[in-house]
Amino acid sequence: MTTRRDRDVLHRFVFEDTNVRGVLVHLDASWQAVLERRTYPDPVRTLLGQAMAAVVLLSTTVKYQGSVTLQLRGRGPVTLLVVQVRPGRHVRGIAHWRDPVHTGTLAEVVGEAQLAITIDPGEGMDRYQGIVETGAARTLAQALEGYFERSEQLPTRLWLAADGVRAAGMLLQQLPGAGRDADAWNRLEHLGATLTPGELLQLTDRELLHRLFHEERVRLFEADPVSFRCDCSRERTDALLRGLGIDEVRTLLAExxxxxxxxxxxxxAYDYDAVDVEQLFAAEGQPDVPRTRH
Ligand SMILES: [Zn+2]
Incomplete structure (x- = not known):
């Protein structure tokens, strides 16, 4: 047993003799890495942090080891928010906004918006995308609960919190099949509802589970680490430019x-001079050959 804070970890847990599972996530350095790269107004930062915690929680509800992307597209002030978790629990995220942004409900911060969850299992398997309107949802957690209701049809509750230091989240989910304890979901959901953002951000996972569920039998599994990492590369940027077509890229070069x-x-940053650009398109359609990085 340890009382130190849980940093950049994911903890799964189950309630013994029930069909209810849970997950807790804490992002510290991985969240700081996102904040170091851009300064966000407070309401955008809060939403982005919550979304980062949420996408890690979501990744535990899919069978595949691929990537999970959560995207919000709205009519503003926040116009776009993208967060992603990839194999190895590498996270990254970004948000676009238009000033001014005031603190408010989700509906006020993103306006009329769509929430899209994309699951890419990798290895050539088909991607799956579910989209819901966020409607009048007051929080991102509420919007995600709506998504689960429609797509997964598994009763799911989420709690999300973020500040300038940490982002954290908890998920409770009732799995199919009757547990021996028929009342468990209602009881655990009610106990979970007392969780405050401050507790979610400050307590260790053991403390938090004890505070909420001390009369329940909870089994906490080993922690999984979460870290910030971007998977951009020269190769991906090459593909992006090829997608634009040679005329467009030559125009950019000329300008x-x-x-x-x-x-x-x-x-x-990825830079291409005239020679790089011509090589990029000369190589098009040829089999992949190892290339030298500059
Ligand atoms: Zn990158």
Whole structure:
């Protein structure tokens, strides 16, 4: 037993003799890495942090080891928010907004918006995407609960919190099949409802589970680490430019003297001069060959 804070970890837990499972996530350095790259107004930062915690929780509800992306597209002030978790529990995220942004409900911060969850199992398997309107949802957690209701049809509750230091979340989910304890879901959901954002951000997972569920038998599994990492690469940027087509890329080159592509998630810059651009398109359609990085 340890009383130190849980940092950048995911903890799964189950309630013994019930069909209710849970997950807790805490993002620290992984959240700081996102905040170091861009300064967000407080309401945007809160929403982005909550979304980062949420996407990690969501990744535990899918069978595959691929990537899970949560995207909010709204009519503003926040116009776009994208968070992603990939194999190895690597997270990244970004938000776009228009000033001014005032603290408010989700509906006020994103306006009329769509919430899309994309699951990419990788290895050539088909992607799955579920989209719901966020409607009048007051919080991201509420909007996600609506998503689960429609797509997964598993009763699911989420609690999300973020500040300038940490982001955290808890998920409770009732799995199919009757547990021996028929009243468990109602009881655990009510106990969970007393959780405050302050407790979620400050307590260790053991403390938190004890505070909420001390009369229940909870089994906490080993922690899984979560970290910030971007998967942008020269190869992906090559593919992006090829997608634009040679005419468009030559125009960019003529205007700017070089083609400069900067990754929004991590700030990494990829530059192409005239020779790079011609090579990019000369190589098109040929089998992949290892290329030298500059
Ligand atoms: Zn990147």
């Amino acid at each position: 700017q003297g070089r083609v400069h592509v900067e990754c929004e998630f991590c700030g990494h």
